[in-house]
Amino acid sequence: MTRTLVIAPQWIGDAVMTEPLLRRLHARGERITVGALPWVAPVYRAMPQVAEVIEFPFAHGGLQLRARLQLAKQIRGRFEVAYVCPNSLKSALLPLLSGVPKRVGYLGESRVGLLTHRLKNPAKGQRPPMVAFYSALSGDQDIAADRPQLTLPAGEVANALHALGLTPQGYHVFAPGAEYGPAKRWPSRHFAELASQLDWPVVLLGSAKEADLCADIAAHTHRPGQIMNLAGQTSLSQALCVIAACHTMVSNDSGLMHVAAGFCVPQVAIFGSSSPLHTPPLNPRAHVIWLKTDPHYQPALTCAPCFERECPLGHTRCLNDIQATDVLSFI
Known part of the structure; x- marks a missing residue:
């Protein structure tokens, strides 16, 4: 070996x-x-x-x-x-x-x-x-069909959920951050509006840097008692367990988006300045929203993907114009 x-x-x-x-x-x-x-x-x-x-x-x-x-x-x-x-x-x-x-x-x-x-x-x-x-x-030649697959022991997931007071498949996860910059982040007001329209609890995940962003989302929902803000309060191991057992994951193009894909959980991935042609969530249960390829969206996003940290044109239409109802239709 x-x-x-x-x-x-x-x-x-x-x-x-x-x-x-x-x-x-x-x-x-x-x-x-x-x-x-x-x-x-x-x-x-x-x-x-x-x-x-x-x-x-x-x-x-x-x-x-x-x-x-x-x-x-x-x-x-x-x-x-x-x-x-x-x-x-x-x-x-x-x-x-x-x-x-x-x-x-x-x-x-x-x-x-x-x-x-x-x-x-x-x-x-x-x-x-x-x-x-x-x-x-x-060195292999046939590499096109692969997709990432992650697995965790059932006992590890159960213990993590029990410690957080969560029920398997009984909550949604939002991952509203994106380390690269704001041109990859769906606005917090849209996340808050989406959370207000869901029947099940929402768990907010992210790093300590994203705690304020998640706090803003929690503060502007109409169901504050149904929002659990765990940003900066979990280890990555705990976050993996929370994602693995969620009902649905909503995120930007981020590391946690790929984690959800690896666990093959239902997910909605929102793209702005980056491209799902390059880093898609490789998950048969994923729905990608990218206005660049929406034939009904006008005027067309000729500027996307720009791969910039901040919108060079100052409008960030690629994300601002994605509405909560657009995401809700896939949950």
Whole structure:
């Protein structure tokens, strides 16, 4: 059995989209250890094919060479092959420093000498959907049909819901944040209006940075007693459990959107400045709302997708003009 190290991406959504790659590696007999940053590691614990998760003692940003050298010393000789998912130079350092003989990754950031098996990095406008982008590291040819699949032990989910006072499939989840910027966030007033029209309780999920956003949504609903604001109050592991057992998930294009897709829960994914052609929720139970492709929406959104953090034109029509009733029809 090949002893394999996978260097994980640093974003939750990207981590989810590496699951088909890991499933392929496992199916051909590789024992998979994933090296991941702490805020991404719980995603890999929801992948049964992962034998071990090593949480990196690295902070976001910076080379942190001393910490990498120390970890490389600890894992030296453990792995025969490494797959480096991120494109950064620093992400390829650990496999090199720990003596992994076969190191697979995309070319980028002058790391030619750090990799032994190098894939040409597609130009930004020609990059395939991210699942296919990561799956190509396996060297397999047939990679188009894969979709991420996440699984959690039933007991773990039940314990998490019990601690939060939630009933399985008895609530909706809203994830109104998007780390990238406001051009990916459906307005909070629309989330509040949607919550006011639902019969079941709504759980708001997000990071501590999104606590105020979620508080604003809760404050402007007409059913404040039926809103549970958990933004910044759960671990990612708990959030995964809440999403896995929800009735429906409503979100922007975000990491938690991909988590919901991985658990195959019914979901509505709202896109604005980004494109569902590149990072769609790969879920047969997902409904995507994107005014760019709505033939009835006028004037047409010729500006989308712009992939900007904030609307360059100052109107953010791509999100402001999506109404709560548009989303309600899919719930």
